[in-house]
Amino acid sequence: AGNESDGSGSSLKGTIAGAGSSAQDSAMKAWRAGYQTDNSGVTVNYNPSGSGAGVEQFVDGAIDFAASDSALDAEKGEIDAAKSRCGGENALEVPSYVSPIAVVYSLDGVDKLNLSASTIAKIFDGKITKWNDAAIAIDNPGVDLPGSTITPVHRSDESGTTKNFTDYLSKAADGAWKYPSDKVWPLKSGEAANGTSGVIAAIKSGSIGYADESQVGDLTVASIKVGDAYVAPSAEGAAKALEVSPTDDTRAEGDLAIKVDRTTTEAGAYPLFLASYVIACPTYDKAKADIVKGFLSYVVSTDGQAAAASNAGSAPLPAALQTKAASIINTIAAK
Amino acid sequence: MSTVTTGTGSPKRRLGDLVFANLTRAAGLTILIALAGVGIFLTVEGIPAFGAGPDDLKGHSNLLTYVAPLVFGTLLAAVIALLIAVPLALGVALSISHYAPRRIAAGVGYLVDLLAAVPSVVYGLWGIAVLGPKLVPVYKWLASHFDWIPFFAGPASNTGRTIFTASIVLALMVLPIVTAITREIFAQTPRLNEEAALALGATRWEMIRLAVLPYGRSGIVSAAMLGLGRALGETMAVAMVLSASGVVTWNLISATNPSTIAANIALTFADATGTARNALIASGLVLFLITFVVNFSARAIVSRYEPGSK
């Protein structure tokens, strides 16, 4: 093909494969394009098969790196499994992609909407069915709310977005959301849509949904209640919320898992966000070590984060986190 | 000049014939083996799913409760599709065989074949982009006037991506095969019987009722069943058009819809892993068995009426 044949760049040659988070797909496209352009002999394949599938394939040794919307889970034995996959060394895990999750809606004549976490929970739980419900009206004084039915839209597939969204609801909604945080939508009501794009496409007049902010496009987004203020989704807001979230200090060295604080009241923070990771081994064959290291370094680099921000609308990693991540990736070596 | 070689051990059956005959038989057997293979491999890869837990079954406690709603959705969509497609197909088949002038009939026949040539993914596009949105007002109207009928209980879908829309798309997709078979059968009605009816003073419709429909009855039944087989197994159009929650409901126009086995596989296969994939394969086995039984029965009916069989 016309776009595959130029031979510029470094002398690196080879193919590596990754799989996992679909939320990271847009960012991955940008990263792969950037890295492949600089290293035309290299092909990085990425299969956005979902976070769970990515981790599983990584553990099976079918791919070289994984991307996941949630950190490796110790209880499910993922950490140990990853360790044995990496020849007994602990796997490396660094955040690569941070993005706000927007509550999107479409309602004729209403282009600004404030919602508290518990109201959102009740809407998605089917407890609030009309747009002019008192609970919504309280958050939106002076807004002329119609009496039409609300159609909540959720993901039909397993999704990191759903996991983070339900995590937020279960922690921030003051008990209005009784379900645990899960990749699978826990309810059988409302409209189901496949993938982030599916949710976006399903938002028609009267609908409300949640989606990675990068794909929201022209849809209207609700502001969520943080403390006493209402905050609209933004990369900065997510970055702020990330900054107040500590890293998980129970983890081994090289594992930068973050304990997201959903209930922060920090002004301007947007705690409904998704932190997604790349997972790799500390050592690889000669043929691959340089490529994996080079690619992942690019991912967490300033350039890489900027590329993701412009293509996927994500929040660049905060400087401190980025430095830590870069130094972890830098330890990747040939066996 | 050749002579008969008697006694000198010319083989009774020649090597070439032996090889070729066995080769062709092997090809025939390969097909049977492939068919059996479909069942066997699906079974082998489906068996681990019996041990699957809620994690791999979208929260269902066992395989049965996982597959049952999907079977419901599959049957519901297919049956509605047939209810739409069969009368239409009969009309189209009759228009080709008995109503349209010969030239037009040929053109219509070609158009119907064209309908069959459109790939299902394109039907999916059309269903999402054209049909669904066009039906939203219809569903809204139905939900506000006929909500006492369980099928139209509402609230109406916002996107039009309901089981009913999916069934309409399915109906279009099975229409060509049902039409093709019935039109073939109608065209084979003995001219003599048609003329007998007309000569008795029958109108065209009475002639069709007297001579054409009774003659084609079993053919219509099996055409419908073959259509059913198609509708049960059609994947992409449903996967794309339907907003599937996997519930069991008779409500045809709401945003919360049953899913079908095939659509569920297509939609969730990519992000399923391990036992979850086994569960999908097991549901595929169920689909295979259902369609096999339906097609088997349909073909059994057809073959009874084929010339040369008793």
Added chain:
Amino acid sequence: MTDLAPAPTERAARSIKNPRLPQYAPLIALVVAVAASALLGLTLGWGVIPIGIVAAIFYLIGLTTWSRIIENARAATDRLVTSLVWVSLTIALIPLVSLLWKVIDEGKGALNGKFLTYSMRNVIGEPGGIYHAIMGTLLITLAAAVISVPIGLLAAVYLVEYGAHSQLARWIRFLVDVMTGIPSIVAGLFAYALFSLIVGPGTQFGIGGGVALSILMIPIVVRSSEEMLKLVPADLREASYALGVPKWKTILKVVIPTAMAGIITGVTLAIARVIGETAPLLIICGATDSVNLNLFHGQMASLPVFIYGSYTQPGSNPEILKQMAWGAALILILIVMALNILARVLGKLFSPKTGH
């Protein structure tokens, strides 16, 4: 006997002249129905579809009632059925027209040189091309044909020439018919399960798609080839035997060449049938945005999967990718139609020259 024959007086009453509607009555009824429905629709603010539906109902009721009043009940029923037949034909063809129009309308904007010669590798935020998907589709379909045609043709030869009336042949013929109804997704799962066990869990590559498609293609090839072989007159086989030609050579040199036109047509149509299949490829071939010409390694793009992926999961540039999906759909439909036309042309080209 004569006394039981119909009495002449009973037969006298009938007249052959019944009042009849004018020949253009259906046309009048149609015009009136459409006009009435449009008038009603415009005042009540309906869309085109409700107007059309109501017009059809008006037409059916109007013409039937009119006939019922002027003609008689039987004529009215006849007219009702006639109208229903035409209405159902119209209903069946409207979606086809709508679909083709939509695909052309949305897809034509995507077509340009880059569209057909570029892949999606390193393409972000701008339209790329579908070269990788076209090549994948061609390779996978070619693989399917390479598997299906020999098996299908040989099996057809077995059914017609060797098995004929044997029990085995009867079963093969029957199960091949049943096999035409296998859902495509099941074929995909079969290939997936097969290669998961042979090559390793989760294997996705092009040849798997070829295997899956051949499950769908073989029955079509068998049945069409069988029909064609059956059409070869027994005369020709006997002529060949009588020349001292062994049976297998007769089949290869006389029977198959005579049926070749039909066989090629059948194979081409079978290819047209499977080239648009999505579900099996989604499962066993996966997707990639780079060109992969190796059927035996790595995920391979295909047009249907590309259409599905780009339309339903366009990501952050939905307009661009959706337009590409429509463009690819247009290309796919053009390929399918070209194959259908090709089938006819090849059928003509290869048919035995009769000289008449």
Added chain:
Amino acid sequence: MAKSIDVSDLNIYYGDFLAVEGVNMTITARSVTALIGPSGCGKSTFLRTLNRMHEVIPGARVEGKVLVDGQSLYDSAVDPVEVRRMVGMVFQRPNPFPTMSIYENVLAGLRLNNKKLSKSDADAVVEKALRGANLWNEVKDRLTKPGMGLSGGQQQRLCIARAIAVEPQILLMDEPCSALDPISTSAIEDLIHELKEQYTIVIVTHNMQQAARVSEDTAFFNLAGAGKPGRLVEMNPTKKIFSVPDEEATEAYISGRFG
């Protein structure tokens, strides 16, 4: 009440092909008229214009006049369905409806118009028609059996019963015996003799002897050549045709010198 038929200047077309040209003929009521002539001369075609069955074939049409007791069959106000009820037809090969019983076959035509036929009326009609077709004794014990289960000759008589059950005034028969064995043929010929008391009968036959045996009048059709239209050469009382025909061609045909 059987009716006479007057045909004047009749041209019969299949699309653009003129199959039969310029027929003028008068068919007497309550008599049997035989149509004879070589294959392809248009006997069947002509016969089918007498009950408007011709137009059932796509593109087929007619010019000229056919009057039945003064009523023109091809008037625009005339309903072909009614014409066919008045003019019954029996075909070359017996064609009972395969899915119906003998009983249902006889009633088929009547049921079309008279849906609410009481069981006893229906029984009476069936018996009358089957007796009229000389079939009653052979089938009265198996009326509910399929019509297809009868022998060829019985099937043909069943078709005649079916035709006369709707009480037509004219009966057209297109080589009704050509698919039958000699015994069945003679049964049908006997039947024709009886039927002519009540019906005007027009019969096409290839068999000269049959024409001579059953008919009062005979019309001889001929063909000037391949692709040329068929014409009525001569119509005369059967006796005359078979002894001293007016035309040389008739003589040649009857004596077997061609055709």
Added chain:
Amino acid sequence: MAKSIDVSDLNIYYGDFLAVEGVNMTITARSVTALIGPSGCGKSTFLRTLNRMHEVIPGARVEGKVLVDGQSLYDSAVDPVEVRRMVGMVFQRPNPFPTMSIYENVLAGLRLNNKKLSKSDADAVVEKALRGANLWNEVKDRLTKPGMGLSGGQQQRLCIARAIAVEPQILLMDEPCSALDPISTSAIEDLIHELKEQYTIVIVTHNMQQAARVSEDTAFFNLAGAGKPGRLVEMNPTKKIFSVPDEEATEAYISGRFG
């Protein structure tokens, strides 16, 4: 080189149905033997046992002996394919291979049997066979045209050329002229006259005159009744058969009193 044929006690079956029973017959070399008899008496069936074409039909089999110059055709060691090369056959309807040119049709027997022929040898074979079939002059300028493009009579002669190109010793013909017009028929009859110089010819014909014209000997087959097997009634020099046959049935058949 042409061979004589001795048939003894031949029973011919289709599955369980005995189609022809107890035939004993001697066919002289280099002469024409005609097989006549009413339809269904088994002429074709018998003819096809002389080159083992009978067994091509599923379930068909034979009891008894057929000797060609003393060699038994039905010996278990005998390859039917070889038999058919030695005993050529021409069918009722001309059946040239539709995918082949005239040239290739003539060569089909040789080519399909893997004979490697040089171009000049092939040309020679084609010319010889076509001359032998009296067709050379008519087709020599269009040898590469499809064989199907010829007229019926030419096609039949092409089939004869194809049969004699493999140089058989015996030629079987099953009503070779029945699909042909009189002029083509007489061309084929002339050809048979010439061919008998070299070949033993057995011909089935429905046409008495043809049998009388072309054959030296005539065998008359007959059928005792429907469902009964056919039998050889009489075989004698053609002159005798057509003047003073031994059997009454032969006389009746030849004089047209039945069949």
